[in-house]
Amino acid sequence: MKPANSGRTSIWPVAFLLLLALLQLGLVPLVAQGDINLAPLFRVDSLGILFGTVWTLMLGAISFLFTRRGRGYTEAIFLSIIGIDLLVYTYAHNMMVMAVGWGLAGVGVWAITRESSPPGQSNRAMLSLLSSAIILATLAVVTGFPTFIPPAGGVVQPWPATAVVAGALAVVASGGWGLLVEGQHNRKEVEQRAGLTLKALYALAAPYILAKMLVTAPWHPIGTWLLVLLGMLTLLIGVYTAYESHKRGRTRVLVYAQVGITLVGFGIAANSPLAAVGATWVMLAGLLWVVTSGWRWAGVRASVAAMPGLWMVSQAALDTGYVVVSVLLLPLYILVVALTIIHDSGARRSCNWWVAIPIAVSITATALSQLVVEVLLRPAVRTMAGGVGALTVLAIDWGVGMTVRTPSGGISAALPATGIALAVFLTAVALYWLKQLAWRAINQANGDTQAE
Amino acid sequence: MNPLAGFSDWALALLPRMFLYPGGLAIIAAFLLALFMSRPVRTAVLHDALQLLARANIAALALAWATLSILPLPGVNPLPFPVDRFSLVAVTGISLLLDLVSRKERDADELWPSLAIVLALMSPVALQRGLVPGEPSQSIASYVTAAAVLAGLVGLFGSVRNGWSNAARWLAWWGATLALGVVPGDVWELVTLPAALVLGLVAQRLDWSRYATFLAYVLALAALATSLLLPPG
Numbered sequence: 001m002k003p004a005n006s007g008r009t010s011i012w013p014v015a016f017l018l019l020l021a022l023l024q025l026g027l028v029p030l031v032a033q034g035d036i037n038l039a040p041l042f043r044v045d046s047l048g049i050l051f052g053t054v055w056t057l058m059l060g061a062i063s064f065l066f067t068r069r070g071r072g073y074t075e076a077i078f079l080s081i082i083g084i085d086l087l088v089y090t091y092a093h094n095m096m097v098m099a100v101g102w103g104l105a106g107v108g109v110w111a112i113t114r115e116s117s118p119p120g121q122s123n124r125a126m127l128s129l130l131s132s133a134i135i136l137a138t139l140a141v142v143t144g145f146p147t148f149i150p151p152a153g154g155v156v157q158p159w160p161a162t163a164v165v166a167g168a169l170a171v172v173a174s175g176g177w178g179l180l181v182e183g184q185h186n187r188k189e190v191e192q193r194a195g196l197t198l199k200a201l202y203a204l205a206a207p208y209i210l211a212k213m214l215v216t217a218p219w220h221p222i223g224t225w226l227l228v229l230l231g232m233l234t235l236l237i238g239v240y241t242a243y244e245s246h247k248r249g250r251t252r253v254l255v256y257a258q259v260g261i262t263l264v265g266f267g268i269a270a271n272s273p274l275a276a277v278g279a280t281w282v283m284l285a286g287l288l289w290v291v292t293s294g295w296r297w298a299g300v301r302a303s304v305a306a307m308p309g310l311w312m313v314s315q316a317a318l319d320t321g322y323v324v325v326s327v328l329l330l331p332l333y334i335l336v337v338a339l340t341i342i343h344d345s346g347a348r349r350s351c352n353w354w355v356a357i358p359i360a361v362s363i364t365a366t367a368l369s370q371l372v373v374e375v376l377l378r379p380a381v382r383t384m385a386g387g388v389g390a391l392t393v394l395a396i397d398w399g400v401g402m403t404v405r406t407p408s409g410g411i412s413a414a415l416p417a418t419g420i421a422l423a424v425f426l427t428a429v430a431l432y433w434l435k436q437l438a439w440r441a442i443n444q445a446n447g448d449t450q451a452e
Numbered sequence: 453m454n455p456l457a458g459f460s461d462w463a464l465a466l467l468p469r470m471f472l473y474p475g476g477l478a479i480i481a482a483f484l485l486a487l488f489m490s491r492p493v494r495t496a497v498l499h500d501a502l503q504l505l506a507r508a509n510i511a512a513l514a515l516a517w518a519t520l521s522i523l524p525l526p527g528v529n530p531l532p533f534p535v536d537r538f539s540l541v542a543v544t545g546i547s548l549l550l551d552l553v554s555r556k557e558r559d560a561d562e563l564w565p566s567l568a569i570v571l572a573l574m575s576p577v578a579l580q581r582g583l584v585p586g587e588p589s590q591s592i593a594s595y596v597t598a599a600a601v602l603a604g605l606v607g608l609f610g611s612v613r614n615g616w617s618n619a620a621r622w623l624a625w626w627g628a629t630l631a632l633g634v635v636p637g638d639v640w641e642l643v644t645l646p647a648a649l650v651l652g653l654v655a656q657r658l659d660w661s662r663y664a665t666f667l668a669y670v671l672a673l674a675a676l677a678t679s680l681l682l683p684p685g
Contacts, residue, residue: 300549307546311538315583323578327676330538331570334545338563341552399459400533404583412582414534416522419462420543423518426470431510431517438505445499 013067013076017060017083024053024087035383042091043148047215047383050376051208051283052090055201058287059083062198075112079198082108086205094147095140098212103133106174109202113195129199132174132206139166148215150385156217158270159387164223167209168230168263174206200290203255207283210266211276214387218270227267228322235260235332242339257336258286258306264325265313269384271320273391274404276381277373278312285309288358303337305362308369308402308417312394315404315413319393367421370396461532466521474528475521478623482516486619489612508616509554515547516620523624523631524585536583540628541573544621551617562618565607565661568668569625572600573632575672578679585632593678598635600671601625602644602651607665609652 027044030036036044063079085108088101106129114126140146143163159167210227219227238256265279285306310329317326365372374396381388395403401416469475487497487504522535548566575597580586605626612619626648630640655661 300546300553303549304546307542311542311583314538318577318581318583323581323680324676326577327571327574330541330545330574331567334549334570335563335567337549338552338560338567341549342560342563397458397533398455399457400462403534406582411534411584413538414536414584415539416462416531416533416535418459419466419531419533420518420522420539422459422463423466423470423521424514426466427475427517427521428510428514430471431508431513434505435508435510438502442499442502442506445502 011064011067013073013080014060014064016080017056017063020083020087021053021056021060024049024056032379037149038091038093041093041097042088043093044091045215045383046379047211047381048090050280050380051205052087054284054287055086055090055205056083058201059086062201065197078108078112082112082198089205090208092148092212094145095143095212096137096145098148098209099133099137099140102136102174102209103130105202106130106133109198113199129174129202132170135166135170135173136209139163139170142166146216148212150215150383151217156386158218158220159213159216159223161220161222161226163213164219165226165230167213168227170209171206171259171263172230172234174203197290200255201287204258204283204286204290207259207262207266207279210263211280211384214266214269214276214384216386218387219267224267224270228264228317228325231260231263231265231267232325232328233260234263235329235336238336239332239339242336242343253336253340254286254289254303257333258282258289261306261310261313261329261333262286264317264322264329265309268313268316268320268322270387272316273381273388274312274319274393275316276384276388277377277391277394278309278316280377280380281309281312281372282306285362288362300337300341305366306333308366308373308415311413311415312404318412363421367418369415369417370398370402373402458532465529465531469528469531470517470521474523474525474627475517478520478627479517479620482520482620482623483616485612485623486616489619490614504616509551512547512550512554513617513620515543515550516617516624519543519547519624520620520627523627525627525631526633534584537573537577537585537628537632538583540624540631541570544624544628545570547617547621547624551615551621561661562608562611562614562621565604565611565665565668566621566625568665568672569601569604569608572597572604572668572672572675573625573628573634575600575676575679576632576634578676579682587633590636591678591682593675593682594635596671596678597675598629598640598644600668600675601629601634602648603664603671604668605644605648606651606655607661607663607668609648610656610661612652 027036027049028046031044031046031049038044059079059082063076066075066079067073082105085101085105089098089105090101092098092101107126110126110129234256238253238260241256242253261282262279265275265282267275269276269279285303288305289303310333314326314329317323317329373394378391381391393405395405397403400419401414403411403415404413406412483501483504487501490500490504519540522531523540524530524535545566548562552563576585576594577583579591579593605622608622608625612622626645629644634640651664655664
């Protein structure tokens with residue numbers, strides 16, 4: 001069947017999603033004066049605006065990828081609908097509305113990617129993508145349709161351990177199950193990559209469930225322990241998958257790693273606000289990673305963006321007594337990324353604007369991590385007032401980096417991100433000129449040899 | 453403090469470290485080490501040196517050089533902003549990742565010993581409860597950690613011939629162990645660098661690098677276990 005809009009690229013789905021993103025940014029001045037309560041369906045806060053804007057922008061980018069060659073117009077419309085569903089999920093006033101938005105977004109993801117599923121597994125893919133929303137809806141019913149409103153005061157009842165586990169399972173279900181059906185059949189490379197990116201985006205958006213639960217209340221201590229355990233298991237599964245994977249497993253590995261670290265971070269967040277900031281950072285960095293994961297170079301550079309978040313989660317784990325977690329996070333993360341590089345054989349090496357922009361964003365954000373924390377993450381984490389305390393331990397030196405202070409005023413961790421970026425820049429410039437000189441000398445020597 | 457003043461203080465403290473000591477000296481030493489290990493016998497030194505320079509992976513080498521420049525070594529004027537062990541290990545680790553990306557062959561020879569060193573260098577946080585390095589310790593855990601790093605350096609030595617960035621990272625791992633105060637500085641400085649060079653050469657000639665790497669992992673896990681068992685300092 002001749003595709004609609006054959007030979008022409010339509011930008012209106014892309015424009016629609018970008019417009020949605022801009023509208024959300026326009027709400028920032030209003031939210032600065034106080035959250036916007038649109039009960040009983042929606043509630044607009046800083047956390048929602050941060051993730052809603054980022055996800056909408058990403059969907060716009062994926063939509064452009066689909067329509068680039070004049071095909072995939074239908075998919076672009078579906079993406080616009082998924083964007084609206086994700087906004088329902090993001091700005092939900094209560095858990096049931098969140099589950100509905102999440103489920104509809106899952107159906108949309110399945111509808112777009114079903115042709116790329118292996119034969120006979122399309123229904124299984126739908127069930128796996130919907131399982132997360134089903135778990136969330138069940139949790140909403142069992143817990144009496146909780147609302148995502150910070151408590152006004154007094155003693156807050158923590159989420160029971162069973163609710164925490166259910167939330168974690170909802171997160172893992174969307175990531176692990178949805179990506180199990182990763183076969184790509186009879187599709188152009190650009191559409192295969194776009195479909196996989198969409199599934200990964202869906203998986204990486206899932207930990208937002210835990211962030212919204214923290215708006216209401218903290219975790220039961222057993223719930224914290226279970227979240228950390230599940231997060232480390234997910235990360236270890238990512239390591240195992242990276243070790244065993246070949247060529248097609250890269251995205252799945254990256255999702256497992258990012259979701260695992262985010263689970264650990266949000267698990268500890270109830271006891272350490274620093275972990276909440278770190279987990280939020282890792283979620284955002286994971287999105288950059290997914291967008292550029294088709295290019296090996298770009299994937300590594302985007303993964304650099306996760307380091308400040310990993311640093312915060314590591315120190316927070318130390319502060320809360322999860323010492324083994326703190327020791328193992330960095331080695332496991334490096335291992336996962338390294339194995340995806342080693343086992344990768346088919347990624348393109350060229351870099352175009354599609355990849356250059358996320359790379360530039362990730363490098364800039366890492367170098368100016370204190371700016372990202374103060375402007376974007378601190379207001380978002382403040383929204384989780386029901387479960388996360390005030391972030392007082394993180395000190396910012398705008399010119400150099402960030403430090404974590406101890407109660408006695410000492411320093412327990414220090415990340416001079418801007419300072420390190422300056423060092424790398426200066427050494428890179430020196431090395432570039434040295435390399436140019438070396439090539440000139442070699443070429444001159446070769447020219448002299450030929451003349452003789 | 454004024455942010456620009458803080459940035460300026462950092463930059464002014466960084467420049468001599470980068471081009472003199474410890475960064476400048478270390479990067480030249482790394483170049484010479486890589487040149488010595490990579491050149492075949494009876495070839496022109498200048499030609500090999502230029503080839504080594506021309507083939508350098510700028511991104512990976514810049515990161516390794518940056519690590520060498522910001523090491524909080526004993527006896528060197530400290531930087532105006534502290535650097536913790538996570539930062540040092542992460543920057544060197546990213547340098548490794550960038551080198552892995554740029555290579556045409558898919559070998560993990562450098563990965564496994566490097567990871568053993570990363571694990572060993574991160575283990576002492578269990579004793580200190582903070583990422584900022586504390587005072588050098590003389591506990592069993594510290595010496596086991598030092599032994600793990602030494603074994604890792606021996607296992608890693610064979611990769612030094614692959615390029616300037618590999619040699620720079622090798623020195624960065626050694627320097628990070630000194631800077632993080634795993635063991636008292638004079639012990640590490642006097643004993644381990646010559647030992648790592650000699651043992652690394654021997655291991656490479658006898659093809660024992662994998663055994664050294666295995667030993668590094670065993671010792672790194674032992675260091676973690678002993679750090680967990682000891683009370684925090």
